[in-house]
Amino acid sequence: MLAVLVLGACASDETVYEKGVADYEPIYCYQTIGSVDCHRRPKPRDAARLVNHYGPPPRAYDPPDLVEEKALQAPPEATGADTAAAMPEARTAANEKPGGWTTWLPILSVVFGAFQVGAAFLF
Numbered sequence: 001m002l003a004v005l006v007l008g009a010c011a012s013d014e015t016v017y018e019k020g021v022a023d024y025e026p027i028y029c030y031q032t033i034g035s036v037d038c039h040r041r042p043k044p045r046d047a048a049r050l051v052n053h054y055g056p057p058p059r060a061y062d063p064p065d066l067v068e069e070k071a072l073q074a075p076p077e078a079t080g081a082d083t084a085a086a087m088p089e090a091r092t093a094a095n096e097k098p099g100g101w102t103t104w105l106p107i108l109s110v111v112f113g114a115f116q117v118g119a120a121f122l123f
Contacts, residue, residue, distance in 0.1 A: 014057070018057050021053070021054045021055060022055065022056055023055075024054040024055050025054065025055060026040060026041070026053075026054065026055030026056060027039070027040065027053065027054045027055065028040075028041065028042045028043070028050065028053045028055075028058060029050070029051045029052045029053065030043065030046045030049040030050055030051060031049045031051050032049075036051055041061065042058035042061055044058075044061075044063045044064065
């Protein structure tokens with residue numbers, strides 16, 4: 001039992017393929033939506049999408065340090081002359097004056113549609 005543990009400790013975790021391509025120029029290829037993209041350095045966050053590599057295995061590189069994400073902040077409020085242009089006031093139906101041409105628009109639309117249906121049957 002002890003002999004098996006000693007032999008297991010001496011064994012390398014490199015595969016035959018990794019030993020064969022260890023001296024090649026490093027290229028790491030990752031699957032994307034439409035094709036495969038290759039890079040000179042491994043991308044640790046895309047390790048699950050690794051398709052193939054030449055050169056040292058990706059685990060030979062130290063992973064980059066994690067960067068703290070900053071809290072999102074709202075943009076500054078608009079002030080000055082551009083405020084009115086940037087934020088137009090919302091108009092409601094109650095603010096519109098009644099009796100304009102927009103009052104007749106739905107009726108005209110229905111009449112025009114009826115005219116088209118009648119013309120389709122006649123011609």
